[in-house]
Amino acid sequence: MVTRVQVVDRLSTRLKPNFKCRGELMRVIAAVRVKVCYRLGVCEKYKVALFVSLLPHSSGLLFSPILTALVVLLIVYLAVNYYKRARLLKLIGLIPGPPGLPLVGNAIEVNVDHDEIFERLSGIRQLWGSRLGFCKGWLGTKPYVFISKAECVEPIMGSIKHIEKSQEYYYLHPWLGTGLLTSTGLKWHKRRKILTPAFHFRILDDFIEVFREQSDILVEKLEKEVDKDAFNVFPYITSCTLDVVCETAMGYQSNSQNDKDSDYVKAVYEIGSIVQNRQAKIWLQPDFIFKMSSYYTRHQECIKILHGLSNKIIAERKEEVRQEKENGHKDNAKDEFSILGSKKRLAFLDLLIEASKEGTVLSDEDIREEVDTFMFEGHDTTSAGLCWLLLLLGSNQEVQDRVVAELDSIFEGSDRPFTMKDLNDMKYLECCIKEALRLYPSVPMLARKLEEDVTLGDFLVPSGTTAMIIIYALHRDPNVFKNPEVYNPDNFLPENIQGRHPYSYIPFSAGPRNCIGLKGIGLKEIGMKEIGLKEIGSKEIDLKGIGLIEEIGMIEREIFITKKISSFKEDGVRYVRPLRIRQLNAGLI
Numbered sequence: 001m002v003t004r005v006q007v008v009d010r011l012s013t014r015l016k017p018n019f020k021c022r023g024e025l026m027r028v029i030a031a032v033r034v035k036v037c038y039r040l041g042v043c044e045k046y047k048v049a050l051f052v053s054l055l056p057h058s059s060g061l062l063f064s065p066i067l068t069a070l071v072v073l074l075i076v077y078l079a080v081n082y083y084k085r086a087r088l089l090k091l092i093g094l095i096p097g098p099p100g101l102p103l104v105g106n107a108i109e110v111n112v113d114h115d116e117i118f119e120r121l122s123g124i125r126q127l128w129g130s131r132l133g134f135c136k137g138w139l140g141t142k143p144y145v146f147i148s149k150a151e152c153v154e155p156i157m158g159s160i161k162h163i164e165k166s167q168e169y170y171y172l173h174p175w176l177g178t179g180l181l182t183s184t185g186l187k188w189h190k191r192r193k194i195l196t197p198a199f200h201f202r203i204l205d206d207f208i209e210v211f212r213e214q215s216d217i218l219v220e221k222l223e224k225e226v227d228k229d230a231f232n233v234f235p236y237i238t239s240c241t242l243d244v245v246c247e248t249a250m251g252y253q254s255n256s257q258n259d260k261d262s263d264y265v266k267a268v269y270e271i272g273s274i275v276q277n278r279q280a281k282i283w284l285q286p287d288f289i290f291k292m293s294s295y296y297t298r299h300q301e302c303i304k305i306l307h308g309l310s311n312k313i314i315a316e317r318k319e320e321v322r323q324e325k326e327n328g329h330k331d332n333a334k335d336e337f338s339i340l341g342s343k344k345r346l347a348f349l350d351l352l353i354e355a356s357k358e359g360t361v362l363s364d365e366d367i368r369e370e371v372d373t374f375m376f377e378g379h380d381t382t383s384a385g386l387c388w389l390l391l392l393l394g395s396n397q398e399v400q401d402r403v404v405a406e407l408d409s410i411f412e413g414s415d416r417p418f419t420m421k422d423l424n425d426m427k428y429l430e431c432c433i434k435e436a437l438r439l440y441p442s443v444p445m446l447a448r449k450l451e452e453d454v455t456l457g458d459f460l461v462p463s464g465t466t467a468m469i470i471i472y473a474l475h476r477d478p479n480v481f482k483n484p485e486v487y488n489p490d491n492f493l494p495e496n497i498q499g500r501h502p503y504s505y506i507p508f509s510a511g512p513r514n515c516i517g518l519k520g521i522g523l524k525e526i527g528m529k530e531i532g533l534k535e536i537g538s539k540e541i542d543l544k545g546i547g548l549i550e551e552i553g554m555i556e557r558e559i560f561i562t563k564k565i566s567s568f569k570e571d572g573v574r575y576v577r578p579l580r581i582r583q584l585n586a587g588l589i
């Protein structure tokens, strides 16, 4: 039996002479086909045709049905793509927005450090989209629409069709994998279904003790800064939220409030900053370029630290669960979250181990993805929210007085630990938190890749566009919130929220892909820490003269507590009035 290579060799020799006409060529091919079928012992015509099409052309007229089909397919593919791209360009072109340069679009305008990008994007939206509530922009060859009007947010966020996260989230994959925040399609649906029960309100009962312990430590730390020079309150709050989330998510005490040099804590910060840089700088986006950049080595070190710890904790916890089960602890049927049958505080990880059904539903890697996701989503959002709340309470004496009056009415002079019921009774504090999240949403913008065309007003936004929802601007729509720049918790009194568009206030996102922690944990966690801070007052610490400086925009948050007391702008820094935290029973200290 001859080999295929030999057949091709022989055929090419035979076909070497130039053909005078197509008929002659076809006759040769037919003859060759017979011979090849005979020699190879096969008779599939397509194989012969393929051999013939592979032969070196002795004439420019060589004809092959396969080659023709391939060329036709290629032309159709190119034509469809050309049509799609032309349609996209035409439709996007109709939407108002800044003119972009070929290939780079508006990338040069946003080629700034990540703390300034937010300002630039908001600026573009304000300049071009104030009236319509949306405008377009180009990052490289990728089209974006920046949206900040409730009516335009709804068709996207409210639809199950647009749950695909945009390219910006891809840079989180090395750390978070495709956990709940970053996954899409079937995987997301499945995970969301598994994880939703974990956020049952009863889980908060287990967590309340962690909040109390950690806010006590926070108070102790802040005490030391009283009456000293200006200091940035952000690291204190973030360490506290990180400790809370480490313990509630993994059952692990990261102790970052006491150990600022913790490798894990440093890695969380650094990777966040690297990811933001990648999102903004288009040349860092292709993997092969990123791998050559100075960021990459540190990025990999961070991943090693972050995954190393999660893997270690998961393995240890699984082993503990196994041993406790072996030692005869039976599942407590009365408590749907109790897997150990003991009174031990359950971490989110325990619930995942339970849900994993010994690896059949969730593998160890799946568990790690989710634990890492909750570490990331659970600490950054709440710490930003709490810092802004402090700033706003510090700057609004009257609001602060009302918060204190409400707490006084609940605690009636007692310094007993707070309970879930207390938290539910703090209606005005809840309005204050909501209003803080309105002015300074912890997630100031989010993005979706449109899977289908969407109609916004008189415009059709084509599929393939990235919809960037600028929550920060949405929350400042003067048609929804009177005096939108003013901190006014009354905006959230029941009588004032009547008739408000449901998509006009979305700090936790909205629709099927909203925050799974939502009010349940996010708001309560902020509330609990706020109470913790209020206990500074109950311990009679003199915070008189302490003020706050808001120094930045929304992305890189630094809030300084300082002795400066006026309210003016200097060197881009806005000084505000002092933060005063009142005692439980007394007036202002």
Ligand code: HEM
Binding pocket: 180, 181, 182, 192, 373, 374, 377, 378, 379, 381, 382, 385, 437, 441, 442, 443, 446, 447, 506, 507, 508, 509, 512, 513, 514, 515, 516, 517, 518, 521, 522, 523, 525, 526
């Ligand atoms: C003030 C506190 C919080 C705020 C403002 C907040 C805000 C948000 C927002 C805006 C999203 C949507 C993100 C996007 O689509 O890109 C989101 C998603 C998410 N959040 Fe939160 N969050 C908070 C607290 C928490 C907490 C405490 C947890 C967990 C312990 C959490 C877990 C998640 C998860 C897992 C997702 C992804 C949900 C999904 O895609 O199905 N969040 N959050």
